[in-house]
Amino acid sequence: MNSIDLTPLYRSSVGFDRFASILDRALTSDVSGSGYPPYNIELIDDDKYSITLAVAGFVRDELDIQVEQGVLKIRGRHKARKDRKFLHQGIANRSFERQFNLADYVEVTGADLSNGLLTITLVKEIPEAMKPKTIAINDDVRVIEHKADDSKAA
Incomplete structure (x- = not known):
């Protein structure tokens, strides 16, 4: 392409x-x-978002969340489990990595793992210096008087 x-x-x-x-x-x-794992991106409020990934079968210490240079990376790596013998394995047991580009001033504020869903919360916090501000126009007209330089007049 x-x-x-x-x-x-x-x-x-x-x-x-x-x-x-x-x-x-x-x-x-x-x-x-790969479309694995499936995910949702949700607008919670004007400046609050959440990303929810379906990570059934993963436990907390098998998931890694990092933000680097405006990119949110979520990785899942299953640890080897030799004590299990499957007669049929229909639930995906594969590692994954998902990346999301974050807009300027979007920060990850937390993550929660519950019922096989990993929910990452994000907030857009624009610094005060970057917020629009109204500049007042002063109506005072100031007249600057120039005094004649007496040293040149002599």
Whole structure:
């Protein structure tokens, strides 16, 4: 698959280079990749989200959650269990890795494992310095008077 030319985006915007690389990676990634484990992304509130993965059969110490450079990575690795002998094994017992690109200022605030569902909570916290602010326009007109330089007049 060919990459999209994002040159027009760069001509009229500043700071979208990360967005362009995310878009390019999404378009060139393997579409036929594994859908395991299935997941939901939910908008809880204007600035709160959750990602829920179905991780049946995994225990807490077999799951690893990391955030690095704006990418949330969730890995599941089953530990070897030699004491089990299956007559039929229909439940997936495979390792996985899922990645989610996080927007600027989205932070992972917690994770919970309950009933085979791993729920990761996220919050978008824009710093005060980045929030829009209204600038008051001063109506005072100030007249600056220039005094004649007496040393040049002599």
